[in-house]
């Protein structure tokens with residue numbers, strides 16, 4: 129129904145504000161993170177990722193990215209600590225990437241982008257009854273951002289890329305059991321944190337961002353597999369390769385970025 133948002137010239141990030149005026153809000157994401165201007169905060173403790181009991185359910189193409197969803201019916205897998213007042217439940221993860229050889233991350237560091245960015249989305253089930261309620265609340269979501277840089281093959285990413293052919297078109301989904309996202313984490317959990325938003329419509333200002341400083345390394349071949357995905361559904365005439373599905377950095381406004389020790 130009606131005109132949907134995308135990443136093209138007419139329906140891309142610069143046009144989103146028409147249907148989603150919060151796009152010009154005071155806590156929008158992503159941002160450019162300037163390490164020298166981040167405030168080292170000794171009250172910021174480490175984050176803990178309790179993923180050992182996580183239950184992945186499926187992998188899907190939602191027309192904007194490829195998403196792996198988890199069973200969030202209990203507190204089996206959560207993120208806690210750091211800037212968070214309580215545990216947040218693991219809900220899904222997805223990626224953003226560029227075109228061949230181009231940058232595709234959403235956050236940038238001192239003006240420099242990475243090849244891709246992984247977002248691991250968690251929600252505050254202590255304070256909110258449902259994920260949708262949490263997604264619209266100022267302390268509803270905690271999203272872990274992990275940069276992907278190009279280099280050698282990532283030893284475990286093939287578990288995702290091997291499944292991409294099954295979700296080539298928008299609206300496709302297949303079973304995806306037994307995947308634990310801890311295999312996609314870098315060795316250090318040092319992070320920057322700030323208050324921001326979803327980076328896709330509805331752009332709710334509901335995210336406590338936790339962006340890891342250390343990128344993971346994936347190969348151009350592996351990242352290239354993501355570009356086999358398509359924005360369009362199987363029945364649509366217009367074939368559009370899924371790439372450059374990232375929002376550029378937004379105004380920091382009156383915010384500060386804090387740094388873990």
Ligand SMILES: COc1ccc(/C(C)=C/C(=O)O)cc1
Pocket residue numbers: 247249260263325326327328329330
């Ligand atoms: C309508 O409910 C929504 C909840 C979450 C999201 C996310 C997680 C968006 C994003 O990743 O930027 C979207 C819609």
Ligand SMILES: [Zn+2]
Pocket residue numbers: 222223224247327
């Ligand atoms: Zn994202």
